[in-house]
Amino acid sequence: MAYQIKIFSYKSPEYEKALVLRDRVLRKPLGLTFSAEELKKDEGDIHFGLFEGEVILACLILTRTDNQRMKMRQVAVDDNYQGKGLGKELSEAAEDYALESGFNVMFCNARKTAVPFYQKLGYHTVGDEFTEVNIPHYYMEKHLGISHQ
Numbered sequence: 819m820a821y822q823i824k825i826f827s828y829k830s831p832e833y834e835k836a837l838v839l840r841d842r843v844l845r846k847p848l849g850l851t852f853s854a855e856e857l858k859k860d861e862g863d864i865h866f867g868l869f870e871g872e873v874i875l876a877c878l879i880l881t882r883t884d885n886q887r888m889k890m891r892q893v894a895v896d897d898n899y900q901g902k903g904l905g906k907e908l909s910e911a912a913e914d915y916a917l918e919s920g921f922n923v924m925f926c927n928a929r930k931t932a933v934p935f936y937q938k939l940g941y942h943t944v945g946d947e948f949t950e951v952n953i954p955h956y957y958m959e960k961h962l963g964i965s966h967q
């Protein structure tokens with residue numbers, strides 16, 4: 819079955835599926851759960867999912883910030899599907915969306931373990947390592963409008 823990328827709204831059935839995936843991939847392994855305050859941030863954001871039929875395999879969130887910069891966050895690929903190009907496919911779809919929407923820069927707070935993934939997508943680190951959700955992170959960014967390889 820072919821993969822399908824969808825944009826869906828906060829609290830939609832697809833959002834609820836993405837939330838289960840985010841919890842399983844991004845929070846449970848750290849012994850954490852989402853707080854209500856954290857989830858409130860999802861409300862005005864743009865939600866992306868990569869689906870095979872009704873099943874969500876990957877998701878991410880875009881947050882609009884001022885001066886044409888978009889933040890990519892909560893990038894999660896189902897454990898059984900990591901390393902198959904899905905994270906790249908979904909991230910590039912989100913970058914295309916941001917560029918078409920008039921944003922020039924995509925940035926993220928990348929887990930140290932995911933830095934090589936973002937580097938392959940053309941992101942570079944800026945500044946020093948910092949801690950978020952108790953693990954090391956780097957701020958990374960990419961100027962959009964440079965064609966995908």
Ligand SMILES: CC(C)(COP(=O)(O)OP(=O)(O)OC[C@H]1O[C@@H](n2cnc3c(N)ncnc32)[C@H](O)[C@@H]1OP(=O)(O)O)[C@@H](O)C(=O)NCCC(=O)NCCS
Nearest residue numbers: 893894895900901902903904905906928929932934935938
């Ligand atoms: C990090 C993550 C989003 C990457 O998605 P993915 O679908 O597994 O990655 P892809 O298969 O699209 O990889 C694209 C490229 O990056 C490389 N890559 C991906 N993850 C990597 C890693 N952790 N270390 C080194 N290289 C990596 C791949 O080898 C591939 O390289 P290629 O184009 O030369 O073949 C995914 O593995 C994941 O959800 N991990 C756990 C949660 C997480 O860390 N999320 C990011 C939070 S910032």
